[in-house]
Amino acid sequence: MKIALLSVTKSGLKISKQLKMKLSQDPRIFQVDIFHKNVKETLRRIFDDYDAIIGIMAMGIMVRSICGLLSDKRRDPAIIVMDDAGKHVISLISGHLGGANDLTLEIANLTSARPVITTSTDVHGCMGIDALAKKYYWKIKNTDKIVKFNRALLDGAKIIIESPENLEYLFNDQLFRKSYMIKKGEDKIIKAILDKDEIKIKPCRLVAGVGTKKGINEEKIIEGLKKALSFLDLPLERLDIIATGEMKKGEKGIINASRILKKPLKFVDLNDLRLEDTHSKSSFVEDKFGVGSVCEAAALHVAGRGSRLILRKTSYDGIAIAVAVSREKVF
Template structure:
């Protein structure tokens, strides 16, 4: 997640800098940038470039300035408000699909603040279908049917998920199993229905990129993979593809790890890695001096995920193995 923090007072700026430092210890946070004052101009320039906007300011200031920028539930970024004393963290916009509610709780925990959540499904302890989509990185088709499904959940009416065995992991999630019932048709699609409206959940492609020391063991690669997906709170079944660079194409530990978890392994050529650029990547001087490229796991994951992909886990080292995870937005 890429986050913009906008402040308007000196106390707010100090709080923003403290929050920035805390957020950057989380490898699922890709970038945190602070903007001071010029709220209207900053929002115009950043609203569609960041996954989340955090305003350390009065709620009214943010509301007046984001109104002309809001477009659709599926595309708007998460928007949070924090008072300059850090007492409250408010989820203002895109609580579910944009992840604002989840981030509100995370920031409140980091700061010792009170989270303020107003969405009905959360208040009624129901796992909204848009929360399900956010957690497991699904597209919802059509988005217009979210309201009907969530209304049924809130009113304790039957909502079921029709699925095949590829999605069995959903029922290991207590939030899912407490809110939904099993479907009966075992469709080839993942469908959520209340008998009136249907929603199809379509996987966005998730690619896990790998780099490693020479002669790394299979066990270390597997351990790194499972630690990485634990950071994202997703099961191994949700990973679509593994990838690495051409210089690692014969690395036994990586090859065997892919076989063990039964995932395709895509090899990215050195020339593709050298020519690929992305402002969110973290280059390694060691890798650059040895192979002439800035890294392996981040660029290979982004290349394989597609032209509009984003990192959802930045390069993280686990005992000789580096892992990055990219999500397709194609």
């Protein structure tokens, strides 16, 4: 995730600097940039380049500055506003699909500000269909039906999730259990069904790239995968593929972990690893293999063309793990 922090006052700039330090510790966040003053001009220039934009300013300034830039809830960045005393942090735009609500809660936790969430499903303790898709990295085809389905949830309806895949891990999600039921389906795609209407859903490919020191056993690797996915608030069952470099073909720990978890294991050719632009850089790995990070490169390659990292390299006792998600067109 790339985040832009905008401020207009000295106190706002101070908060931006403090927030940058704290957000940069999150392995889901890859870049945090600070911009000061010239709000309208800056927003026009950066609006499409960041996943989230946080304005440390009066909400009116942000609203007036972004109104001509918004285009589509599927593509607009998360927009968050925080007052320059750091007392309140408000999710303004793209609360669900853009992740503004979750980021607002994280900022509140980091700064002790009071979070302000106004999306109806959230304030009534429901998980909207768009929030469900965002959390589990699903793509929704007919987004025009989101409002109808979410309104039904607020009226007490239960939505059926019909799937050919095993989605039992969803039952561990308390908010999911409150509003949804699972039914075995025959079609190749997932469907959310409300009466005679339906929303078509397809999961994005989720790949964990793994690099290890020699001789690491499968128990440690599985525990490392669980810890990595916990940063994303995802169960291990949501993972689709495990990937690593071809130099790890003899590592029984990785092979056995794949077998135990019943997840496909892909070995990536060294030349293909070198083609990937990784976020993390290890001089040792680069000198030895010519790639900045084996786990990041393997995850990106197997996730497919245009894929993106959603968890940068994280290390656990001799194990390095990164997670990438596909960006291929699914509908």
